[in-house]
Amino acid sequence: MRADRGRLLSVLAAGLRDLSLAEEVLQEAAVSALSHWGRAGLPASPQGWLLQVARRKAIDRLRGAKRSNRHAQALTVLARDEAAPEPDAIPDERLRLIFACCHPALEPKSRVALTLRTVCGLTTPEIARAFLDAEPTMGQRISRAKAKITAAGIPFAIPEDDHWAERLETVLTTIYLIFTTGYVAGPDEPRDLCLEAEYLMRLIDRLRPEDAEIEGALAMMLLTAARRAARIGADGASLPPSEQDRRLWDHARISEGRDILARAVARRRPGPFQIKAAIADCQMAEPRPDWPQIAALYGALLRFEPTPVVQLNAAVAIAEAGDPARGLAMVETLSDLADYQPFHAARAALLAMTGDHQGAIAAYQHAIATAQTPAEALFLTRRMEGLGSGQGALGA
C-alpha cells in the first residue's frame, strides 16, 4: 500500500510539478474509487484507474484555476498522459520524487518531513510526534516546503552527472537523519523511523543499483541498526559497542551489511558513507573494536569531511588506539565544539585516560548536565563514579 501510494504520487508529481496538487487529486481519486469500485467491482488495473482519475481531476482543477505558464505546461503533459494511459506499465518515479523532497534549497528538517510524508506515507501527526513538534507547526513546515518546490521550480528530476555526487549526499544524509531520529527515540514509537529509513535506503539502492555510496550508506545503516537491541544496558544506561552484549546483535543485518560494504569497496569509488560503514564494522571487530584501523579510517574521512565533529571522533580513536595524550591534545584545539555535548563527554574520557581525574570530573559534570537522553546521562554518571574507585585525585 505504502509503495503503491508513493509510486502513484511520484508519477503525478513529476508530471504536474506540484506536490500539493498531486496529493490532493490522488486523495480525491482514492475517494472516488471507494464508491465506484463498490458498485462496478475492481478494475483490471486499480493503479491505472487511480492514476487516470487523478489526472482527470487535475485537468479539471487546472482549467478552472487562474492560468499561468506553469499550468499550461502541466496541462499539456496531462493531456498527453491521459490520452495514452499505461495502466500495466506505470513507471516508478520515486527517485525523482526523493531528489525533489531532498533538494538542498529546502531546510534539512523539511527534507526529512517531506520524504517521510510523500515516499513513506507517514501522516503529519506521525511526523510531528517523531520530531516532538506541535502538529500545526509541522503541518505549516510541510506546506511551506511543498509551496517552495512549486514556486521556486525545484525539479522532479534525477540530477545531472556534475551535480550527482553532491545531491546524492544530501539525499543519503536526509535518510540517515531519519534513521538517527528513530535510533534515539527507540523502537516503541508507533512508526519506527529506523525501519522507514531502512526502507528508503533499500528503495534507492534498488532504483539506482551499483552505486558505491548508496551501498555504503545502506551498509552503515544496517551495521548500526544491528546493535540497536544492545545499545542500552540492563540498568538503562547507554553502552558503547565495546561494552555491549554481542549476543544481542542482529547477525543477519551484520552479515548483510558486511557483504554490501565489500561490494561497494570493490567498485573503487571511495566516499564518506563507505568509510563510515567501515568504521561501524570495525566497532564490531572480535574481540574488541579495532581502534588503530578506526583511527586510520577517521583520517581518511577527514579528507571528505574536514569538520570539527570528525576531528573529535578521530582524536578519540587515536586515544583508544594507545595514544591518549595526542588524542587529548587534538581535542583541546576544538573549542568550536564548546556547545556540542559529545565534545565534553569525549574530553572527559580522554582526561580520565591521561590521569587528570579532577579535569575529567568537571567535564563529565558538564556532559551529564547537557546529555540528550537519560540513558546517556546515566552512562556518563557511571563513568564519573568509576573514576572515584581508582586512586584518583578525589579518590580516598
Added chain:
Amino acid sequence: MQYMLLIYNDPAKEPPYGTPAFNEMMGGYFAANERMKADGVLRSGEGLQGVETATSLRIKAGKVETMDGPFAETREHLGGYYVIDVPDLDAALTYAALIPSAHFGTIEVRPLMDYNPGA
C-alpha cells in the same frame, strides 16, 4: 521559468582594482556572460554602482522621505543582477555558480512572478 540572480558582495572582500585577482574576476564575468548568451538563457543583466551612490525613498503618511544610503545596513550589498530563463531551479543554480562573486559573496536565486497568463 525566469529567475533573477541577485549578486550580493562585501566590497571589502572583493579583489581591488588593478590586481591579478581583479582581472581574473572580470574574466570570470565575461565568461559567464558569454556562456549565458551562447546558451540562449540571458534576458538581462546589469552591474550597480557602489552603495555610497545609493539613495532610498519611502512615503510615510503621504510625505516622501528621502535618505542617503542603501535600504539595509549590511556588510553584503546588492551589486548587480542577471535575469535568466531556464527550465528549473537546478539549471538556475548551475548558472549562478558561474558568477565569480559566488567565491567571495552570495548569489540569491529568486524566481520572477509569472504575470503572463495563458501564454
